[in-house]
Each structure stands twice: as C-alpha cells, then as structure tokens.
Amino acid sequence: MLIQPTLPLYSLPANVLASPVVPAITLLGMLAVLALVGAPALAPPLIGSAQWGTRWVAGVAEMLSTGPGAAVPWLPGVPGAAAAALVSLAVLLILAGRAPAVAARGSTVVRRRRSSLADGSPGPRPVAPARARRRRTAAVVLTVLVLCLVAAAVVRVRAGPAAAEWDLAMCDVGQGDGMVLETTPGHALxxxxxxxxxxxxxxLDALRVEVxxxxxxxxxxxxxxxxxxxxxRGRTLSALYYSSGEDGLPPAVTRAAAASGVAPERLDATTTLDLAPLRVDVLWPTTTADLTEENNASAVLEVEVPAPxxxxxxxxxxxxxxxxxAALLGVDxxxxDRGVDILKIAHHGARNGGTALIDALGPRLALISAGQDNEYGHPHPGILDALRRAGIVAARTDELGSFTVDVVGATVEVRPLR
Structure with a gap:
C-alpha cells in the first residue's frame, strides 16, 4: 500500500486459478535444471511442458488485470497502510469471534446428546467440524468481498459519471498540457x-483510467x-519516458517514478513504445537535433488509433x-505526405510555434491547451487566423474545459468532459 496505493480486486480468484499449476511448473523446472546437467536431451521437453503452465498463469494475470475495477485506488501513503491494517484486523476479529461461538454450539449439542441418551430419545446430530470451518471461511470471504465492493463503490462515487466513448482526451490543467489516449478500457497513454x-x-478519474x-x-x-x-495518485504506472535538453530530472518526476517502481527513460526518435492497439512513433528529437532550447527538446509523437x-x-x-x-518537416x-487527422497545436497556440505544421499537415481538428484568460495571450490571434483560413476546427480547453475526442466513421466528435 505504501509503494502502490491500489487494491487488487481480483487477486484472490487469480491465485485460485493459478495455484493448481504452480507445483507442476516448479517440479518440471527443477527436473529441467537437473536434466541440463545429466541428460540434456530431456531438458527441452521438460521446459516445453512447464511452459504450458506458465502460459496459463500469465493468461490468468493478463485477463484479470484488465478487468473492470481490477486495481481499485486506495488511500496513498501511511493512511492507506493504516486502513489496510484495520481491514485485516477486522477480518481476524471476525474469525476470533466466530471460533468460540462454534465451540459453544458444539458443547451445547454434546450436552443435549448426553441428555437425550439418558432419557432414551434421539438427540440432534452434532455439527461436523468441517462444516463449521466451511461456514466460517465462507463468512470471512463474504466479508472481504463486501469490503472490497464498498471500496470500489466509494471510488466510483468520487470519480463521478463515466465518460462517453472516447479515443483521446485533453485535460483542462490550466496553462499547461495534459493529454490522455485510451489503449484498452481502464488503460491509457x-x-x-x-x-x-x-x-x-x-x-483521469472522470475518464476511469486506472492503469x-x-x-x-x-x-x-x-x-x-x-x-x-x-x-x-491511486493508479498503476507501467513506464515513464521524458525528453529534455537538460541533465537530471525534477524531484517531482523522480518521486513519482520511485513510488511507482519504474525507471525514467529519456526518449528520442530511436525509442520504441509498445502500446498496442495504438501505434506510437517518436519523430522528435532526433539524435542529432540541437536541444539547447528546452521547448525544442519536446518529444513529438505520431499516434495511430485503429478505426474501421x-x-x-x-x-x-x-x-x-x-x-x-521546420527541422522536423525536413527530417521526416x-x-x-501522410498528413494527420488531429494536430495538437504546439506551445498552447503561442506565436513562436509558427504555422508550418498547420499548413503542411492539413488536420481535420486542432487541439489547443491553454488556461482561461492566461497572462501570455495564448492562443495567439495569428495562430487562430491560420486555422480559420485553412478551415480547421479548433477545440480549446480555455473554452470547453476538459474534453474528449471520439472518431466515429468520417465524423470527429468533441464532447466536454463532465
């Protein structure tokens, strides 16, 4: 809980499904190691047999990790650890409280049995210890499930209504950038x-992004x-990439990476991002780009979203x-020729972003992230005029707040995110 503040809702069924094959995998693995020493010819079939089990375990993990509510956000830090400890203590108290009750019922049955034997009448059948254990286990499992469902309900209430269908979202973060592209339900870039x-x-709560x-x-x-x-916050982070012309990382980025257990990776045009079903290509910076200006060190990503x-x-x-x-257009x-359907206007629509990409790429939709009434005058009138002349619709966070974009056939739908 201190490292990754999430509650894995499906960990119990995942272990139940995976555990039967674990002993076989372990045994076959040990035999394969011994075979490599004494009988190398036997090692490949043993390893191949073990792989059937490992594929099963991996398949279970993949299937349940992408299920709805698979990673329910939990309280971060010490409060989250304390809450988890209280839940565990509650379960132990339930177990401890039920044990004397079962024992008391058992003694009552014995006393009744003895009394019935004395007067010759048949007494009640004693409750089998195995049945009592099953009832106790069922009660504990039910209690844990109820607690998990309550936690999930609390998170859903906090998150608000679900977003409609969306391919990407631009978050209203004030004067700054924050974009989200859905990979699979609950997962995003x-x-x-x-x-x-x-x-x-x-x-991210409104978009129901958990990973x-x-x-x-x-x-x-x-x-x-x-x-x-x-x-x-309350989410699983699988990878962190950054681009910069500077050395070192800000403390906020370092802390977030450490808390998520990932190593930040500097990217350039040679970096590969495997985010299926999205196709993501890093176009800039190139390995030879002049990055003395931090804005010009910005990573440029070309993303393809599958469509019918x-x-x-x-x-x-x-x-x-x-x-x-201009250098990017010269390098690529x-x-x-490829053009784009959607272009994120650089630098919040600042004049120094220029219009070369707008003119060369002819997007159907332009996205602008800027703070309402910001002191920089973004987006600049010259940029907006260039978009109007080209007949390109602009969706802006300073006008719409956070919004989603969904491509349906030939239509690009922009909706405010409530």
Missing part, C-alpha cells in the same frame, strides 16, 4: 501532466510535468517552436 496534480487526477501504460513528459517545463503526482476504415493519425507536438518544426519528408 498519458502525454504530459500539466502544472496541477489535482486537475490531472480529476480528469497508465506509459507516461510521456514531452519536456521538462513545470506546466508539462508539475502535475505528475496526480497522474500516479483507416487508422486515425494524431500528432502531439509539446512546445515545439517554429525552427524545430513523409510526414507532410
């Missing part, structure tokens, strides 16, 4: 965390990483400025 942990936490398959911090400015603690007719192509640009955008000559 998160790109940037905004400056406010609570804003990211609320947005972060990967968190990508495009660059190390506070309005992109400051809310990282809210991303991992053809994949939906999305380009996420961080705070990339005009010179780096095929990017303009």
């Amino acid at each position: 998160v790109v940037d965390a905004g400056p406010d942990p609570d804003a990211m936490d609320r947005c 972060i398959d990967a968190l990508v911090i495009t660059h190390l400015h506070d309005d992109h990483y400051g809310g990282v603690e809210g991303v991992v 007719d053809r994949p939906i192509r999305i380009l996420l640009t961080g705070d990339l400025e005009e010179d780096a955008a 000559a095929g990017l303009a």
